[in-house]
Amino acid sequence: MKKGFETAAEKMFLLSALLSVLVTLLILGFMVILGLPLMKGGHFFSLLTQGWSPRHDLYGIYPMMMGTLAIACLGVAFAFPLSLGCASLVSVLAKGRFAWFLRKAVQMMTGIPTVIYGFVGIFLLVPLIRELLMGGSGMCVLSASVMLAILISPTMILFFTDSFDRVPKSYTDAADALGGTGVQKLVYVILPCSRKGILTGLILAVGRAFGDTLIALMLAGNAIQIPGSFSDSARTLTAHIALVIAADYESLEFRSVFACGIVLYLFTTLTVLLLRASENR
């Protein structure tokens, strides 16, 4: 009786695991099939390298790829040290009420809808950056990546604190009893023991940074150009998909969103594989 239940439960879990793998593959298949007219013409790769100029029949997504790369990489670069520091405070260095308050605040931040971050960005961050950069609209790579960093940090912080908290007490006791300071305990014992958790948090954050649509859509300005500096406006692949779909339906311009989808898919997969490979080394 009990055994039957065990196998049934096992099968159920296997089924749901297979289903999630299947969905991922189906999405890729769907995008490839719908993007087929683009590839058939043999200009899929030229799409990846060309600029965007519908008047000249150019539907290349190269500027959007660069926009995504710039905003996502910069966002992660801002968020990673911030998250590592915050997690260190929450789980190791801060004590008592302050640590408790910080932890609760971070947990609450994970639940705030993205659009709220975008909103705050428009009304607080964009004017600030406009003042700081002295010119432009303030809707630029810098605004979007700073806000993106704030958006992806809470999840990363939670992952990091989780893995810091899981370091065996016997290790931290050893560091304490041998006269280690809080920072020494963190740097020599806790961080090396939490490498895996840090990497997992980072992978999730990178995925989220590449995939996020709303922040870039609201704050980056959406100009189709290759951003040359922090203060340039840029459009991400995701924002491009959203903007084109909202305006159009059955043109080559519309088809280009599938190329965007495929590229995003590959970006994310590649990052995850790279990080995993660096972990196994």
Add this chain to the structure above:
Amino acid sequence: MDDDKIKIKTDSLCFFYQNRRILENITARFAENSITAIVGPSGTGKSTLLMTLNRLWESIPGTRIEGKVEIRFDGRFHDIYARSYPVTQLRRAVGMVFQIPNPLPMSIYKNIAFPLKLAGYRDKNQVAGEVEEALKQAYLWDEVKDRLEEDAFALSGGQQQRLCIARALVLKPDILLLDEPTSSLDATSGKMIEELLLSLKNRCTILVVSHYLDQVRRIADTVAEVSDSGLSFQTFGSRRSCY
């Protein structure tokens, strides 16, 4: 007891965990260069008493102490809970060994060198010398000298515990606190640790929590029994001549 033979003084020491009193009014004197065994039923606060001497309890939420603990360093008593007394300095002078051996996930050599790294030693040759000396003191050198780069967890339980003792010794502490150091070990390894403690007596003041009465009889100069009403001392006549 003369003041110059005392290493540790506690006065009206009380310890609270979430308002429950764990230690009650402990006023005690622990003699220098002797082994004091701390005995008593479970739950009376033997390990807690040890932790009040290196302030390790401070990382446990909901705890507080009352009273005074003074330790004699360089001929003068210091209040270890004084604001001006740095806890890291205290813990470098008061080593601790736990019930379950707790090597860090690194090589044997790095485990022993770890406290030196924390204390800011830079000279590699000096570190190597100190590591060798500590391992010799802990009777471990001959067993590990050819495998110093191996992971510390590759050692047996008894070896791991001696490794932890060596790690505590490498900073040349004045005091060594041991919390049931042999209870997770087999008899032979336990005996080895007992001999080791006896050999360390002329270097350190040793406080060891123990459940085994025969072990206490073999190694202790003084027995301190913790009970709900406080701490009562009993000195073994045969070993009195030791100090």
